[in-house]
Amino acid sequence: MEAFFTIANTDLLVAMVRLSTPITLAAIGAVVCERSGIVNIAMEGIMIVGAFFAAVGALYTGNPWVGLVMGVVAGGLFSLIHAVATVSFHLNHVVSGAVLNILAMGITRYFMVIFFGHPGTTDSIANNLGQLRWAIPGLSKIPVIGRMLFSQTPIVYFTFILVIFFAWFMKKTKVGLHIRAAGEHPLALETIGVSVKKMRYLGVFISGLTSGMGGAYLAIENSASFTEGMTNGRGFIALAANISGGWNPIGAFIASLFFGFADALQVRFQVGKVFDIPEEIFIIFPYIATIIAVAGLVRRSRPPKEVGVDFMIEQEAD
Amino acid sequence: MDIKKLKPVFFIASIVFAVIGTTLYMGAYFSGLLFLLAGVLLFLVYKWLEAGTAALVSLIKAGARALMVPVFGIAIAIVLGALVMLASKYDPVESYRALFYGAFIRNWHVSVLNAAPLMFTGLSVALAFHAGLFNIGAEGQYYIGAMAATFLGLNLNLPPFLSLILIFVVAGMLASAWNIVPAILKVRTGAHEVITTMMLAHTARYLSPIFIRAHGGDPDTSDHAYVTDQLPEANWLPRFRAFLPEANYRLHVGILIGIVMALLVYYLLYHTRIGFEIRAVGQNKDAARAQGISIGRNIMVALLLAGFLAGLAGVNQVVGLDHKLYENLSAGYGWNGISVALLASSHPIGVIFTALLWGALDAGGQYMSRVTDTSNAIVEIIKGIILFLVVAKYIYAFLGNRFRRYRRRKQEAAEEAA
Numbered sequence: 179m180e181a182f183f184t185i186a187n188t189d190l191l192v193a194m195v196r197l198s199t200p201i202t203l204a205a206i207g208a209v210v211c212e213r214s215g216i217v218n219i220a221m222e223g224i225m226i227v228g229a230f231f232a233a234v235g236a237l238y239t240g241n242p243w244v245g246l247v248m249g250v251v252a253g254g255l256f257s258l259i260h261a262v263a264t265v266s267f268h269l270n271h272v273v274s275g276a277v278l279n280i281l282a283m284g285i286t287r288y289f290m291v292i293f294f295g296h297p298g299t300t301d302s303i304a305n306n307l308g309q310l311r312w313a314i315p316g317l318s319k320i321p322v323i324g325r326m327l328f329s330q331t332p333i334v335y336f337t338f339i340l341v342i343f344f345a346w347f348m349k350k351t352k353v354g355l356h357i358r359a360a361g362e363h364p365l366a367l368e369t370i371g372v373s374v375k376k377m378r379y380l381g382v383f384i385s386g387l388t389s390g391m392g393g394a395y396l397a398i399e400n401s402a403s404f405t406e407g408m409t410n411g412r413g414f415i416a417l418a419a420n421i422s423g424g425w426n427p428i429g430a431f432i433a434s435l436f437f438g439f440a441d442a443l444q445v446r447f448q449v450g451k452v453f454d455i456p457e458e459i460f461i462i463f464p465y466i467a468t469i470i471a472v473a474g475l476v477r478r479s480r481p482p483k484e485v486g487v488d489f490m491i492e493q494e495a496d
Numbered sequence: 497m498d499i500k501k502l503k504p505v506f507f508i509a510s511i512v513f514a515v516i517g518t519t520l521y522m523g524a525y526f527s528g529l530l531f532l533l534a535g536v537l538l539f540l541v542y543k544w545l546e547a548g549t550a551a552l553v554s555l556i557k558a559g560a561r562a563l564m565v566p567v568f569g570i571a572i573a574i575v576l577g578a579l580v581m582l583a584s585k586y587d588p589v590e591s592y593r594a595l596f597y598g599a600f601i602r603n604w605h606v607s608v609l610n611a612a613p614l615m616f617t618g619l620s621v622a623l624a625f626h627a628g629l630f631n632i633g634a635e636g637q638y639y640i641g642a643m644a645a646t647f648l649g650l651n652l653n654l655p656p657f658l659s660l661i662l663i664f665v666v667a668g669m670l671a672s673a674w675n676i677v678p679a680i681l682k683v684r685t686g687a688h689e690v691i692t693t694m695m696l697a698h699t700a701r702y703l704s705p706i707f708i709r710a711h712g713g714d715p716d717t718s719d720h721a722y723v724t725d726q727l728p729e730a731n732w733l734p735r736f737r738a739f740l741p742e743a744n745y746r747l748h749v750g751i752l753i754g755i756v757m758a759l760l761v762y763y764l765l766y767h768t769r770i771g772f773e774i775r776a777v778g779q780n781k782d783a784a785r786a787q788g789i790s791i792g793r794n795i796m797v798a799l800l801l802a803g804f805l806a807g808l809a810g811v812n813q814v815v816g817l818d819h820k821l822y823e824n825l826s827a828g829y830g831w832n833g834i835s836v837a838l839l840a841s842s843h844p845i846g847v848i849f850t851a852l853l854w855g856a857l858d859a860g861g862q863y864m865s866r867v868t869d870t871s872n873a874i875v876e877i878i879k880g881i882i883l884f885l886v887v888a889k890y891i892y893a894f895l896g897n898r899f900r901r902y903r904r905r906k907q908e909a910a911e912e913a914a
Contacts, residue, residue: 219632219690259884263884263888266894267888267891267894269887269888272630272690273838273887274887274888276630276632276834276838277835277838277880277883277884277887279831280831280832280834280835280879280880280883281880281881281883281884283828283831283876284873284876284877284879284880285876285877285880287873287876288580288871288873288874288876288877290873291871291873292584292871297873410698411694411695411698414690414691414694414695415695417688417690417691418691418695421688421691456705456706456709458702458703458705458706459706461702462698462699462702462703465695465696465698465699466695466699468691468695469677469681469687469691469692469695469696472681472687472688472691472692473681473685473687473692474685
């Protein structure tokens with residue numbers, strides 16, 4: 179039991195926030211995307227593309243901020259394929275997402291070989307965002323919470339800001355309301371003269387940007403290199419966080435914290451060798467936690483009515 | 497004598513030729529292709545005798561139409577792939593020559609070896625699709641099947657064929673049990689199977705090292721670290737060598753089991769009540785419910801069968817090819833099974849061909865990277881493009897509409913001018 183208390187400390191909470199960040203980023207993207215009516219299981223692939231280009235940008239320019247921008251932009255551009263396929267070409271959302279995940283694996287593998295001459299892991303990124311620890315004066319002195327929330331690395335702060343921004347954006351702005359209408363009652367939205375297509379494109383694009391940032395976080399802040407397959411299912415966990423969080427940015431953030439906690443606990447158990455059982459048992463913690471979360475909480479909230487439903491208007495008689 | 501009386505003869509002959517041809521061709525005997533061709537021709541004659549010329553023509557037309565989109569997609573993907581190669585300073589002509597030579601001639605046996613597990617996982621995903629479900633976690637069921645097959649293979653000591661049958665059935669059932677939780681959750685709470693099966697896939701992947709260490713893998717030695725002990729030879733799947741002396745020594749009969757499985761799944765889906773109900777649920781839940789078809793029961797059946805099929809892919813790999821379990825077999829047969837199923841529009845018979853195509857592209861890619869400078873990662877890009885072009889069928893309708901509209905407008909303009 180003593181060993182148990184050696185891991186239950188502030189470091190665990192700090193790690194929770196850190197590890198939940200990529201999931202939160204993808205999850206708030208998923209909220210916006212699903213609210214607009216598009217199911218996006220391509221986030222796993224978008225994250226890996228974002229992670230790769232962030233690493234490339236950071237390695238080639240030596241400036242991690244360029245890497246961050248490249249990761250976000252690459253994620254956004256890649257997500258547009260999903261938007262074109264589902265919104266304009268009326269492809270089944272899940273099918274398109276699955277195809278994009280496969281395409282993302284292919285693209286990163288190919289560019290790995292082109293840029294670095296071998297598949298697998300890139301060189302280590304000397305200048306990464308993980309080195310920048312921004313302690314907020316004053317606030318960071320608060321015990322526990324100070325270290326947990328106010329003495330973190332840059333993208334973690336961006337994530338906090340984005341969560342608050344999107345909570346406001348979806349509730350209070352016109353565009354946010356239009357996005358929600360596109361997922362609830364697209365025909366009504368079209369009737370008042372707002373293009374459902376545009377709103378859905380926007381929803382997917384936002385999820386691409388945030389997932390790209392989540393990927394960038396993994397490659398240039400949480401670790402200092404890119405490895406193929408380094409997202410390890412986080413795109414899907416984010417989808418689960420969105421569902422457990424009731425299609426709401428704040429809820430998705432709390433759910434992501436829970437998954438981040440499972441992940442942090444896993445790492446502690448594994449490193450600390452607290453119990454004498456194979457370390458892989460701990461690695462599967464977050465995955466099992468995800469299943470429990472979607473199983474137990476899914477009924478409490480209602481998904482957007484028209485999520486995953488194709489929207490087509492007869493524009494011209496052909 | 498009335499030639500129509502010969503109908504059954506043609507039918508049986510076509511089947512016999514097809515079986516012989518398939519066996520030979522899968523054993524990398526290219527004369528098998530001639531037998532296959534003969535089988536197809538005999539079958540067409542049989543159809544002609546049975547239904548007349550008009551029916552034959554419409555059958556051929558339907559076949560050509562079904563092939564058009566995939567062939568078109570593959571052709572465009574090859575062109576786009578060439579552009580990618582040019583952009584990255586590889587020689588496309590030389591690369592493609594090596595790719596196709598390696599895939600379909602030189603290393604055809606590798607293509608067949610690659611295709612066998614893909615056929616099972618592809619069938620698994622395809623079957624679930626028919627029920628409107630997405631078995632994205634086939635990779636996990638694959639691992640469970642492989643682990644179960646290794647365990648049974650190491651411990652069973654029965655007459656050869658009995659133990660093989662037992663391994664296939666029991667390991668398949670264990671893999672299908674891996675899908676029980678997603679199935680129950682889907683029925684009871686509506687939890688999306690994409691998330692639950694995906695999470696269980698990662699879980700199964702991380703369980704495999706534990707299993708390997710428990711069965712002979714020893715992390716302290718470098719050569720035996722991530723692999724179990726070898727299965728006794730009695731529990732190996734027979735190889736083509738046993739009856740085709742010139743077949744490659746690694747080539748095993750798993751591919752034939754895969755093809756038989758595809759025919760069985762086809763029969764199940766289109767000629768049995770269970771299959772009808774599964775498809776009804778997949779197409780329209782409300783209509784199915786109104787017919788008195790139980791949605792929950794069919795979701796359970798479809799997901800469990802899908803787990804069973806994906807598990808067989810792992811069994812096939814262990815008892816057929818490797819005879820032991822490696823950590824991280826990492827070829828991603830589960831994920832690639834999704835592509836194979838999508839490419840075949842979930843048709844079980846189509847899966848046979850798409851699995852072979854995917855396996856051939858992988859084998860050709862390996863050969864290409866050995867004899868040219870081109871990286872075989874290009875194959876992943878080509879595969880992705882093919883998939884996208886074939887899946888996005890609406891693109892063609894969209895372009896077709898655009899074209900028709902353009903032509904009509906031009907016509908109207910011409911009429912106005914006149």
